[in-house]
Amino acid sequence: MIEPRLAAHMLVSVLRRQAEAHGGFAMVIRKGDPEAGSLMIIRREKGENPTIFEPVPGSSATREWREIVHQDIDSEEYISEYCQRLASRDPDIWIIELDVPFAQRFTDILAAIS
Template structure:
């Protein structure tokens, strides 16, 4: 039996509130399907070090956030290109940018949302 899950817009709202509660900033870069759209997180630490995360189902139960690997060479351009490709393939996708003071706070945000 499948576990019920939060609608995408509710999860995005929770992520925004958690980012703000942890001293960060959040912005919706692209709105997707309110109910079942995939969510990509673009994490920055004080405006630097972009990293992408996506939520994947796991075999043993709940979903988990996994980092999307992108080459470190010209990461800003590669990240932008990756996001453009994902939007072209999945028009229902959400893209949320979280700018947090530290990686530890970002980890706490994701933990609070599982």
């Protein structure tokens, strides 16, 4: 039996609240389909070092994430272009940016939604 999946807009809401609870903040860069949209996260630490994370497809009961792109802050253009390419392939995708004080806080946030 397939386990029910949390609606995308609910997952985004949880991410935003978890980011704030861990001393960071979240911003929705792009809204996708409220029910079935996929999700991409851009993580920043104190406004720097953007890293893109996407869910790993698989049969695991918990949601796993993998790092896709890690660029220096000078490469904002690359991050923007990557997001645009992804959105053109998947019009239902949500793009969320989480700015956290430390990488460990981001790990804690992801654990809360797994």
